[in-house]
Amino acid sequence: MAFEFEITEEIDVLSEGNGGWQKEFNLVSWNNREPKYDIRDWNKGHERCRKGITLTTDEVVALRDILNDLDLD
Numbered sequence: 001m002a003f004e005f006e007i008t009e010e011i012d013v014l015s016e017g018n019g020g021w022q023k024e025f026n027l028v029s030w031n032n033r034e035p036k037y038d039i040r041d042w043n044k045g046h047e048r049c050r051k052g053i054t055l056t057t058d059e060v061v062a063l064r065d066i067l068n069d070l071d072l073d
Helices: 057-069
Strands: 007-014 021-029 035-042 049-055
Touching: 035 057, 049 057
Parallel strands: none
Antiparallel strands: 007 021, 021 035, 035 049
16 A cells, blocks of 8 residues: 655654664654654655654643653653
């Protein structure tokens, strides 16, 4: 199944794995829809990606609040 994507904003790289793949946090439009926040692995040229997760702005805010409340020390 083919799908279209456009990375509308590259926000940051979270980590880099073997073979140059990077786990990235970006704003991505999938199949010409409204862009959503996205966490997934991308190859260096952004031609290929692995499974990931998309989040609405409200979900990103909720996740931020959850992470801020974690006691990671």
